[in-house]
Amino acid sequence: MRPSQLHELARSVADQLPSSQWSQPFGPESEVYKVKRKVFIILTEIATGPIVVVKAEPEDAAALRLQYPEITPGYHMNKRHWISLATGTSNHPGLIQELITDSYRLVVAGLPRALRPIDLDTFGTTPQT
Template identity: 40%
Template sequence: MTPQELSDFALELPEAFDDEAFGPGATVFKVEGKVFAILQDPSGERPAQVTLKCEPDLALHLREQYAAVEPGYHVNKRHWNTVVLNGTVPVEEVREMVEHSYDRVVSGLPKATRDRLRLLRAA
């Protein structure tokens, strides 16, 4: 998955928006002001990477399954994974990780907001 494909996909989620809250080179995707993805541009020989929220047991499983999935960079490593976008993780798997991260963030929002976002997602 390319950084542009990831960005396009993340922005398709209900009420998702992006900004550069951490400065240039890192696009932050949010819903209701809460971060669900951080996309870092490639630099030097390092490919682009995305940091995503993840249920702790699933986070460990994904790290075991894919060498390109690492503990979250500069975030709580128990609840976040960083995925190196080098083509070794299937596109559909990356999409599922983005959706899972979005859902994890939405689940922590107030009930009325959760219900509204879930209705928009189901539509």
């Protein structure tokens, strides 16, 4: 994946998630997507290029950092609960899409049930025919 494609893919995925809202609260150099006023993804650039910062379960975050050199602790975020995704040979679009969706689901799970825009038990599952 080319560096320019990382943010394009992240925007595409985030824009499709229910109740996703885009903003630039930190200025034009960062894009933030929230669900019900809670951040689930940040798109920004660092010296080495574009990155996407997403929330992850601490155990998953640790395993992902060991498995993929392009996944590092969350830039300017809690290093235990957030990871940064950079472009590289091992980061493919399917993985990035999955991590963004997982981040969204984690944030939604922390919302009161009445505010959740999705049913966590069924969101993302394919109906059986």
